[in-house]
Amino acid sequence: MGIERIAVVGGGTMGNGIAHVAAQHGKSVRLVDVSSEVLERAVATIAKNLDRQVRKEVLDEAARDATLERIETVNDLEAGAVGVDLVVEAVPEKAELKYSIFETLDRVADEHAILASNTSSISITEIAARTRRPERVIGMHFMNPGQLMKLVEVIRGLATSDDTTAATVALSEQLGKTPVEVNDFPGFVSNRVLMPMINEAVFALMEGVAEPEAIDTVMKLGMNHPMGPLALADLIGLDTCLNILEVLHRELGDDRYRPCPLLRKYVAAGWLGRKAGHGFYVYD
Numbered sequence: 001m002g003i004e005r006i007a008v009v010g011g012g013t014m015g016n017g018i019a020h021v022a023a024q025h026g027k028s029v030r031l032v033d034v035s036s037e038v039l040e041r042a043v044a045t046i047a048k049n050l051d052r053q054v055r056k057e058v059l060d061e062a063a064r065d066a067t068l069e070r071i072e073t074v075n076d077l078e079a080g081a082v083g084v085d086l087v088v089e090a091v092p093e094k095a096e097l098k099y100s101i102f103e104t105l106d107r108v109a110d111e112h113a114i115l116a117s118n119t120s121s122i123s124i125t126e127i128a129a130r131t132r133r134p135e136r137v138i139g140m141h142f143m144n145p146g147q148l149m150k151l152v153e154v155i156r157g158l159a160t161s162d163d164t165t166a167a168t169v170a171l172s173e174q175l176g177k178t179p180v181e182v183n184d185f186p187g188f189v190s191n192r193v194l195m196p197m198i199n200e201a202v203f204a205l206m207e208g209v210a211e212p213e214a215i216d217t218v219m220k221l222g223m224n225h226p227m228g229p230l231a232l233a234d235l236i237g238l239d240t241c242l243n244i245l246e247v248l249h250r251e252l253g254d255d256r257y258r259p260c261p262l263l264r265k266y267v268a269a270g271w272l273g274r275k276a277g278h279g280f281y282v283y284d
Contacts, residue, residue, distance in 0.1 A: 002085070002167075003027070003085040003086045003114070003167060003170075003171045004027060004028060004085060005027070005028045005030075005083065005084040005085050005086075006022050006027050006028070006029050006030070006084060006085065006086045006087075006088065007029075007030040007031075007032055007080050007081055007084045007086070007087045007088070008022070008029060008030070008031050008032065008087075008088050008090055009032045009033075009077065009080070009081075009087060009088070009089045009090060009091060009101060009105075010032075010033060010089065010090035010091040010092075010118075011031055011032075011033035011035070011038040011039050011041070011042035011073075012033075012038065012042070012090070012091075012092070013144060013145070013237070013275065014090040014118055014142060014144060014146055015031065015033070015042065015090035015091075015118075016031070016042035016043075016045050016046050016146075017142065017144065017145050017146025017147045017148075018088055018090055018118065018142055018146045018147075019031045019042070019046065019071055020046045020049060020050070020067070020146070020147040021142075021146055021147045021175050021176070021177075022175060023046075023067045023068070023070040023071045024050075024059070024063075024067045024147070025174060025175045025176060026070070027070065027175075028070055029070055029071045029072070030071075030072050030073075030074055030080050030084060031043070031071055031072070031073050031074070032073075032074050032075070032076075032077055032080030032081070033073075033075060034075055034076075034077070035075065036075050039073040039075060042073075043068075043071065043073060046067075046068070046071065047068060049147060050064040050067055050068065051064065077101065077104055077105075077108075078104065078108045081104070081105050081108050081109045081113075082108060082109065082110065083110065084109070084110070084113060085110075085112070085113055085114065086113060086114045086115075086116060086171070087105050087109055087113060087114070087115050087116065088116045088117075088118055088140055089101055089102065089105070089115070089116065089117045089118060089119075090118040090142075092239075092240070092243070093119065093120060093121060093122065093240050093243040093244060093247075094243065095122050095126070095247075098117060098119060098122060098127055099126075099127065099130045102115060102117070102127050102128075102130045102131055102137070103130050103131070105131075106130070106131035106132055106133060111133075113136070114136050114137075114138060114164055114167060114168065115131065115133070115136060115137045115138075116137075116138050116139065116140040116168065117137075117138075117139055117140070118139075118140060118141055118142055119139060119141065120141055120187075120188070120190070120191050120240070120244055121186055121187045121188070121191050121243070121244040121247040121248065122247060123157075123184055123186070123251075124137065124138065124139040124155045124156070124157035124160070124184045125157040125158040125159070125184050127157070128157040128158075128159055128160070134157060134158075134159035134160070135159050135160060135161040135164060136160075136161065136164050137157055137159075137160060137164075138154065138155065138156060138157065138160050138164050138165065138168050139153065139154065139155025139156075139157070139184070139188070140152060140153075140154060140155075140168055140172070141153035141154075141155065141188065141190065142177075143190070144235060144236060150176075150177055150178045151177065151178055151180060151190075152172040152175075152177040152178070152179045152180070153179075153180055153182050153188050153189065153190055154168050154169055154172065154179045154180065154181045154182070155181075155182055155183070155184050155188055156181065156183070156184060157184050158184065165181070169181070186247055186248050186251035186252055187244065187247070187248050191244050191248070192248065194232075195241060195244050195245050195248060195257070196256060196257065197229050198229045198230075198232065198233045198241055199241075199245055199257070199258075199259060199260050199263065200229075201215050201216075201219070201228075201229035201230050201233075202230070202233070202260040202262050202263045202280075203260045203262075205230065205262060205280070206260055206261065206262035212228075212230045212231075212280045212281060215228060215229070215230055216228020216229065216230050216231050230279075230280040230281070231280070231281065233273065233279065233280065234273035234274050234279035234280055234281055234283075235273065235274055236273070237272050237273050237274075237275055238263060238266050238267050238271065238272045238273050238279050239267050239272050241263065242259055242263055242264060242267050245257055245258075245259040245263070246259060266279065266280075
């Protein structure tokens with residue numbers, strides 16, 4: 001099936017990035033969030049990022065304007081999920097919240113619609129079990145920032161059909177992404193490998209091995225990483241990192257995924273990284 005109309009549920013960092021890239025590649029996009037303020041900020045962020053693309057001559061002004069015209073905002077989930085070919089859920093990494101949203105989506109979305117989750121760690125099989133269409137539920141994990149990063153992890157649940165997977169892979173390619181199929185396992189590939197590295201960097205900081213700048217410099221210059229693990233954690237959001245580590249620790253039962261106490265302390269303090277202006281670094 002062809003996917004031309006897309007609803008993105010959640011107007012935060014990932015949601016606005018997914019909406020941006022879909023609209024830029026000619027799709028009709030409905031951005032859904034219960035908060036009108038979040039939607040206003042999301043559209044402003046998309047416009048700012050499009051302007052940056054114009055300055056870099058990635059897009060011309062006509063393409064920028066056309067992209068914005070393809071995005072509408074809706075602050076009602078039930079209304080927003082009707083009449084689209086695909087719904088991509090991009091809300092915070094909390095299982096019960098996602099389960100509730102998928103129960104609603106299953107009830108109101110068109111029968112043919114694919115229901116995708118941008119989850120970075122939660123089981124697609126468990127999400128799909130909350131619906132009557134598990135064969136049409138799939139993971140579509142974009143990397144942050146969604147409008148720039150090339151990778152999309154495509155995660156099949158136990159019941160996901162071949163047709164659903166093929167349509168999701170085809171859409172990812174249409175959006176200029178590189179889709180990689182992975183199995184439904186806690187953290188999939190990206191976060192099963194990434195989060196222990198970030199967590200160990202936080203332990204190194206907590207134990208006084210080195211300061212944040214030194215830890216990140218070692219990983220950038222010594223391991224050829226484009227960004228150090230602590231700066232990357234700030235970009236992802238420390239609350240998101242903590243949520244993913246908790247899923248890994250709980251589902252795999254292995255203490256190597258135990259979240260560092262310093263990470264918990266920062267999240268409790270509201271030091272969530274770039275989006276809060278303070279994480280392992282301070283931001284303007």
